[in-house]
Amino acid sequence: MTMNATDCKVEAGPRPAIRDLIWDLRPETWEELCGNQEVISRLMGYCASGMPPKQILLIGPPGCGKTTVARLTAMAMACSGRVDTDPTPCGACDSCREFCGSLTSNSTVYLEPETTQHEFNEIMMDVMHGRRIFAGTRRPIPLIADDLDEFAQVRQQRMKRLMDVRWQGFILACSTNANKIDKALQSRFHRFVLEPPTTDEMIDWAGRIVARTGIEVADNAALRALAMRGACNFRTVLSILQPLKDLGRKLDVRSVEDAARKTGYA
Numbered sequence: 001m002t003m004n005a006t007d008c009k010v011e012a013g014p015r016p017a018i019r020d021l022i023w024d025l026r027p028e029t030w031e032e033l034c035g036n037q038e039v040i041s042r043l044m045g046y047c048a049s050g051m052p053p054k055q056i057l058l059i060g061p062p063g064c065g066k067t068t069v070a071r072l073t074a075m076a077m078a079c080s081g082r083v084d085t086d087p088t089p090c091g092a093c094d095s096c097r098e099f100c101g102s103l104t105s106n107s108t109v110y111l112e113p114e115t116t117q118h119e120f121n122e123i124m125m126d127v128m129h130g131r132r133i134f135a136g137t138r139r140p141i142p143l144i145a146d147d148l149d150e151f152a153q154v155r156q157q158r159m160k161r162l163m164d165v166r167w168q169g170f171i172l173a174c175s176t177n178a179n180k181i182d183k184a185l186q187s188r189f190h191r192f193v194l195e196p197p198t199t200d201e202m203i204d205w206a207g208r209i210v211a212r213t214g215i216e217v218a219d220n221a222a223l224r225a226l227a228m229r230g231a232c233n234f235r236t237v238l239s240i241l242q243p244l245k246d247l248g249r250k251l252d253v254r255s256v257e258d259a260a261r262k263t264g265y266a
C-alpha cells in the first residue's frame with residue numbers, strides 16, 4: 001500500500017546543539033505535527049482501531065518528520081492509558097513519560113545502521129518471538145528502524161526472513177531512499193510517503209514552535225524568512241533557531257540571516 005501526502009541504543013558523546021531543540025520540541029501529540037494530513041489521519045485510524053499493520057515504512061526526504069511520526073505512532077501503540085478508539089497518547093502513563101523528550105526509551109526498541117551485529121540479532125529474535133512485551137498489558141513493544149535504507153543488505157535480508165517465519169511485534173521503519181531497500185523486504189511493509197511541509201504550513205508550525213521557546217518574534221516576515229532559509233526542513237529550522245535561543249536574540253529577518261550564516265545554512 002502506498003499513500004502520498006530514520007535496540008535500546010544509547011548514543012555516545014555529546015549531542016550536537018541542534019538536538020537540544022529537536023529533543024525538547026519534538027511533537028508529543030498528533031495535533032503538533034505539521035503537514036502530511038492524509039498519512040497522519042490514516043496512522044491515527046490504525047492506532048484508534050487497536051489493529052495497526054505490524055510493518056509500516058515511512059519514506060521521505062531528510063527533515064520531513066519521518067522519525068517524529070514513527071515515534072508518535074509507536075508512542076500511541078505503547079500507551080497504556082489511552083482510551084479505546086482514541087489514537088491520542090495519554091501523556092501520563094509510564095510509557096508516555098519515557099517517550100517524552102527522548103527517542104530511545106524502555107517502551108520502544110531503536111535500531112539504526114550503527115547498531116552492533118550482536119544487538120541486532122538479539123533484538124530481532126526477541127521481537128520476532130514476541131519476547132519484548134509490556135508486563136502489564138502483554139502488548140508487543142514497538143520497534144523503530146531508522147534509516148532502513150542504510151542498513152547492510154545482509155541485515156535487510158535477515159529482517160525479511162524473520163518477518164516471513166513468525167513476526168509478533170510492530171516495526172516502524174524510516175527511509176530517505178527506498179530504492180536502497182531490498183525489494184522483497186519492501187513488499188512486507190505498508191508504505192507511506194511523507195512530503196516536506198508547504199511554506200505556509202512551515203510558517204504556521206514555526207510560529208507555534210517559536211512561541212514555546214520564549215523567543216520574541218518581530219513580525220510574520222521573520223517567520224517567513226525562517227521557513228524559507230530553513231528550506232521547509234524541520235531540522236534545519238530548529239538548527240537556525242538554536243543560536244537565537246542560546247543568545248536570547250529577537251527573531252527578525254536580520255537575526256534569521258545571521259543565525260543561518262552561523263549554522264551554515266546561509
